[in-house]
Amino acid sequence: MFQRKTLQRRNLKGLNLNLHTDVASNGSLSQEKIEDHQEHSRIESHVMSHINAIQNKSNLFLRRGIKKNLTLDACMDEQAISKPSAVVIQQPQNEPVLILSSLSQSPCVSSSSSLSTPCIIDAYSSNFGLSPSSTNSTPSTVQGLSNMTTPIDNEHSISLPPLAESLSPTTANLQDTLSATSNDNNIQLQDLVQLGKIGAGNSGTVVKALHVPDSKIVAKKTIPVEQNNSTIINQLVRELSIVKNVKPHENIITFYGAYYNQHINNEIIILMEYSDCGSLDKILSVYKRFVQRGSVSKKKTWFNELTISKISYGVLNGLDHLYRQYKIIHRDIKPSNVLINSKGQIKLCDFGVSKKLINSIADTFVGTSTYMSPERIQGNVYSIKGDVWSLGLMIIELVTGEFPLGGHNDTPDGILDLLQRIVNEPSPRLPKDRVFSREMTDFVNRCCIKNERERSSINELLHHDLIMKYASPSKDDKFRHWCKKIKSKIKEDKRIKRDALDRAKLEKKQSDNPTH
Numbered sequence: 001m002f003q004r005k006t007l008q009r010r011n012l013k014g015l016n017l018n019l020h021t022d023v024a025s026n027g028s029l030s031q032e033k034i035e036d037h038q039e040h041s042r043i044e045s046h047v048m049s050h051i052n053a054i055q056n057k058s059n060l061f062l063r064r065g066i067k068k069n070l071t072l073d074a075c076m077d078e079q080a081i082s083k084p085s086a087v088v089i090q091q092p093q094n095e096p097v098l099i100l101s102s103l104s105q106s107p108c109v110s111s112s113s114s115l116s117t118p119c120i121i122d123a124y125s126s127n128f129g130l131s132p133s134s135t136n137s138t139p140s141t142v143q144g145l146s147n148m149t150t151p152i153d154n155e156h157s158i159s160l161p162p163l164a165e166s167l168s169p170t171t172a173n174l175q176d177t178l179s180a181t182s183n184d185n186n187i188q189l190q191d192l193v194q195l196g197k198i199g200a201g202n203s204g205t206v207v208k209a210l211h212v213p214d215s216k217i218v219a220k221k222t223i224p225v226e227q228n229n230s231t232i233i234n235q236l237v238r239e240l241s242i243v244k245n246v247k248p249h250e251n252i253i254t255f256y257g258a259y260y261n262q263h264i265n266n267e268i269i270i271l272m273e274y275s276d277c278g279s280l281d282k283i284l285s286v287y288k289r290f291v292q293r294g295s296v297s298k299k300k301t302w303f304n305e306l307t308i309s310k311i312s313y314g315v316l317n318g319l320d321h322l323y324r325q326y327k328i329i330h331r332d333i334k335p336s337n338v339l340i341n342s343k344g345q346i347k348l349c350d351f352g353v354s355k356k357l358i359n360s361i362a363d364t365f366v367g368t369s370t371y372m373s374p375e376r377i378q379g380n381v382y383s384i385k386g387d388v389w390s391l392g393l394m395i396i397e398l399v400t401g402e403f404p405l406g407g408h409n410d411t412p413d414g415i416l417d418l419l420q421r422i423v424n425e426p427s428p429r430l431p432k433d434r435v436f437s438r439e440m441t442d443f444v445n446r447c448c449i450k451n452e453r454e455r456s457s458i459n460e461l462l463h464h465d466l467i468m469k470y471a472s473p474s475k476d477d478k479f480r481h482w483c484k485k486i487k488s489k490i491k492e493d494k495r496i497k498r499d500a501l502d503r504a505k506l507e508k509k510q511s512d513n514p515t516h
């Protein structure tokens with residue numbers, strides 16, 4: 001009955017704005033549609049001002065080289081045509097790449113008929129209580145995360161959107177934690193454009209997002225919270241109250257702030273520094289895929305001795321900083337919590353089970369990590385040396401490609417079997433069928449001593465021969481080079497996977513329609 005027609009088109013420094021409307025198939029516009037047309041004009045000016053604002057801020061698309069010649073497409077909500085639901089940014093081939101949900105209060109739905117492939121949707125709108133005209137509620141102040149006297153400087157602090165008007169007692173706790181003063185240098189959620197999913201863990205999902213005003217890429221972790229689940233909420237409160245106190249450091253992921261809005265999705269959003277090579281588990285998976293494809297020999301690990309030395313130093317230095325400055329024990333050292341960037345920096349993230357030392361005795365069994373040390377499993381007092389044990393296990397996993405207490409077709413029968421192995425079986429070691437240097441073998445052995453008192457301390461390991469052997473600027477350069485190579489391998493892997501998916505789709509299409 002109705003066709004989509006483009007009514008307006010403007011060119012803006014390489015960006016095109018298309019406004020579509022539904023037009024009767026005889027070409028005429030009904031009175032209703034004429035009103036819609038007028039409405040379109042209003043929407044258009046709204047959209048244009050939004051685009052201008054973005055462009056004036058950073059000219060991001062062109063400068064970043066991310067999107068060239070994009071089309072901004074103001075989609076119309078099919079049910080309520082007068083209400084635009086989203087601004088969709090499309091590539092020339094009509095392939096939507098992202099949505100700025102700037103016009104709607106509800107999360108955007110990629111229902112537009114012009115969308116041929118699934119969109120990445122940013123569920124937050126500029127009406128997310130941030131624009132005075134769009135809401136009666138004023139932005140809540142958030143103590144703790146942004147109103148920090150020391151931890152996060154202005155450059156990194158953000159203000160939060162308004163919190164729920166009526167909070168249950170548990171969410172009120174959350175509100176307390178996420179309260180902060182508004183700040184001129186804030187990162188606002190509506191300034192973020194979601195770019196793609198990075199990964200998902202037990203607690204939530206992490207996506208890559210672009211902070212438009214300064215063209216900075218950030219990682220956005222979304223953690224759904226059950227309204228009445230006080231355990232989870234308290235854990236998050238604890239996590240965030242710890243993270244907010246940590247100042248930027250070369251081996252710690254920088255925290256940019258957190259958001260919570262019960263009305264929208266009942267989820268917490270944590271913004272942090274993005275690491276462009278991802279986590280060690282991700283790099284290991286990419287390596288394994290290359291081995292499977294036969295393009296890399298299984299004998300040739302990507303994690304050579306230099307790399308292990310640099311990773312170990314970064315982890316130990318980060319742990320040392322957390323403990324010395326804040327009395328924090330990380331408690332969850334594992335490959336997915338160690339991030340790398342192409343500048344050659346190692347960063348610790350995820351303080352989900354971290355806590356101040358003073359609380360550690362009361363809450364020893366947080367998490368189900370298989371990197372847990374024997375003393376932790378046995379319920380003994382947990383000290384920072386537990387993280388040293390985890391580092392030892394992680395190194396063995398990186399160089400062998402297998403988790404040391406469960407690989408080689410020797411998978412434990414469940415968590416209890418694994419826990420008893422950690423406690424009762426001999427300490428994990430580097431495999432004997434491969435040659436490792438004396439320094440490397442000694443380093444790992446010192447990490448994996450079961451008796452916590454005999455295990456090396458962080459300080460001892462920071463001065464270990466394995467670390468000293470590679471502590472020169474030329475080795476730093478080599479490591480940076482390695483990181484860059486890894487980044488390009490990750491890209492290549494993505495491309496191969498995408499091509500394989502496309503081929504599979506095409507083959508399926510051909511088998512479904514053999515005549516075509």
Ligand SMILES: Nc1ncnc2c1ncn2[C@@H]1O[C@H](COP(=O)(O)OP(=O)(O)OP(=O)(O)O)[C@@H](O)[C@H]1O
Binds near residue numbers: 199221275281339
């Ligand atoms: N700041 C970041 N920069 C780049 N990638 C990240 C960042 N934070 C997390 N990731 C990626 O997202 C993935 C998911 O992270 P998340 O913290 O949700 O879970 P996890 O650490 O894998 O598991 P768990 O929830 O059990 O701790 C990680 O494995 C990592 O690859």
